[in-house]
Amino acid sequence: MAKAKKSRASKQDYLSPQQLVLSGFESPFSNQLLATNRWVMLANNIPWDALVNTYNRQLGNKFTGAGSINPRVAIGSLIIKHLCNISDRETILQIQENMYMQYFIGYSSFSNEAPFDASLFVDIRKRLTLEQINEINEKILAIIDKKADTDKEQASNDMNEQDPMGNRQSAEENVSGQIKDAGEPPAPTHKGSLLMDATACPQDIAYPTDLNILNDAREKSEELIDELQSNLSTVKPRTYRKVARRKYLKTAQKKKKTKKEIRNAIRQQLQYLKRNINSIH
Structure with a gap:
């Protein structure tokens, strides 16, 4: 009896994000990818080089034996799986059907083939230790915190440009005066029945014998x-x-x-x- 064929991962080499340009992605629909798409924006904000270096430390000698899966494909697939909260098989199907997800994991053009077999997720999770996962999370969180600080600083600069003479304080005083003159807020008008689920009960409540x-x-x-x-x-x-x-x-x-x-x-x-x-x- 012939064994069922498994679609193993392609042995394509990892390319740094500096070498992969958005306009170079060959879409099957003859149009460019939208730069405002969430997967495109997320791919541009993730430090792929640092994550790939962390992942490659577990591979040992890459010059002997069969070639390994593209590190960006492996890490990107794990990120897609946890962001979308889907199973291993569903993750492979989503990547196979979505060209934005394929750009996120480092593809240079759209492909109808699966990136790798869903069973490889088990090997990828075994390969990444807890320390490496924490290191990857810290690097991604550092990018998010830096971006949040930049947005906060930009919003502060925009507010100062709109109100250079300090009129914002007088406007806040006028608003606070209007609130005091208005008195107490009106009572809520919405009414209804509250439905509560008692299937989850505290463990410290004993059965009443x-x-x-x-x-x-x-x-x-x-x-x-x-x-x-x-x-x-x-x-x-x-x-x-x-x-x-x-x-x-x-x-x-x-x-x-x-x-x-x-x-x-x-x-x-x-x-x-x-x-x-x-x-x-």
Whole structure:
């Protein structure tokens, strides 16, 4: 029986982003890719050279043995998979059908073939250690933070150009004065029913069995007796709290309880609770 063929990864070499130009991407629809597309913008902001160097450190001697998969194809496919939150097979299909994703992973032209077999994702994840993943994340986050600082500085410069004489402060004072004159905000007009899902419950809520409820009630009655006795000069009545607690735990901590044991434990707790209630009265 012939073995099923696997579409393995192509052995194309890695090209630095400095050598891959957007206008050089040969689209099958005879038009250029949009520079405002999210994958094109993301590809231009990611430090591919630094990520590829981090990835290549795990390959060992690349001059011996079969050639490895293009590092940008491997890293870019992982980024697409986690950004879109899709499976390994769906990631390969999306890349095969989307020319923007192919540009993101470093292709110079559109291809109808899959970049590699979906089973190679397992080998790629095994190859990247936790330290390398953290290093890749730090490099990407550094680019994002730098871009955010640049946008913030640009927005501040634009605001200063629009208001060079400091009229912004007077405008804010006028707005604050209008808010004070308006008084309290009007009450919300939207109404409706709130639907809540109780499928996820906190773990600290125990199942309400009769024995547990009686034990809680007994402990509350003992606290009430202590509170009342502290304000009176009478002798504190006997509650047998230690004996009651010991008998409760003797039954409650058993993994398997018979009906007779449960009935006896419930009867005992009822008797202690009845005695405490009489003392309270």
